[in-house]
Amino acid sequence: MTADASGFDAFIDALTAVFLVAGALMSLAAAIGLLRFPDLMSRMHAATKPQVLGLFLVLAAIGLQLRTWWVWPVLLVAWIFQLLTVPVSAHMVGRAGYRTKHLQKELLSTDELADVVRRAAAEEQAEQDARDAAGSKRP
Amino acid sequence: MKETILIVTAVILTLAAAGAIVRIAVGPSLLDRVLAADVLLAILGAALAIDMAMNRHLNNLMLLVALTLIGFIGSVTVARFVADRRPNPHDS
Known part of the structure; x- marks a missing residue:
């Protein structure tokens, strides 16, 4: 092996080390965020770090270490699968957290779901009133 | 080099x-x-x-994808069935 190629190998190995340690640090950041943030919404913000960026970094490290081209599409599929599933579960957890009031309202900078909930509540109340009126008229 | 990376990442992941x-x-x-x-x-x-990156194999890749799927199904199921137990759910 020429000196040039081994230098390139050393560079790839160093890049792999950086990616792996950074990916592991994402997990640590998520754990610290889980422990220190005050409510469910801010904890969800911390929890997405290892799921998206951390996974991307370690998968890129795998691709660098294997040194073949055909692994990159496979790793990309694994990452895109994670990208498709994580927002859906995060949306459902966040919505369930909103509906069960596991949040501190004063920490929110904007609350776009409040209008929708208020309108739905008003509609339900109107239906209830109509039903009550019909019920009281009948006997 | 390899052992150092493994030890560092193992410590970080254990703490996490x-x-x-x-x-x-x-x-x-x-x-x-x-x-x-x-x-x-x-x-x-x-x-x-x-483990896959340091030992240069792809044996765990399908396990990784299956793990993603299990996490997705688990959190969606639990979030779906978290019940609002307060008497009037629209009070705030």
Whole structure:
């Protein structure tokens, strides 16, 4: 092996080390965020770090270490699968957290779901009133 | 070099997993626990991927994808069935 190629190998190995340690640090950041943030919404913000960026970094490290081209599409599929599933579960957890009031309202900078909930509540109340009126008229 | 990376990442991931487990244990609500379990699953996935990268094989890749799917189904199911137990759900 020429000196040039081994230098390139050393560079790839160093890049792999950086990616792996950074990916592991994402997990640590998520754990610290889980422990220190005050409510469910801010904890969800911390929890997405290892799921998206951390996974991307370690998968890129795998691709660098294997040194073949055909692994990159496979790793990309694994990452895109994670990208498709994580927002859906995060949306459902966040919505369930909103509906069960596991949040501190004063920490929110904007609350776009409040209008929708208020309108739905008003509609339900109107239906209830109509039903009550019909019920009281009948006997 | 290789041993150093393995030791450093093992220590970091162990600390992260300990933090996630503490949040599962104390987490005030069910949703906090689900979220922490998701993070624990991501940490396990990172450990599998680091093993693959350092030993240069792809044996765990399907396990990684299956782990993603299990985490997705688990958190969606729990979030779907978290019930609002207060008498009038629209009061705030």
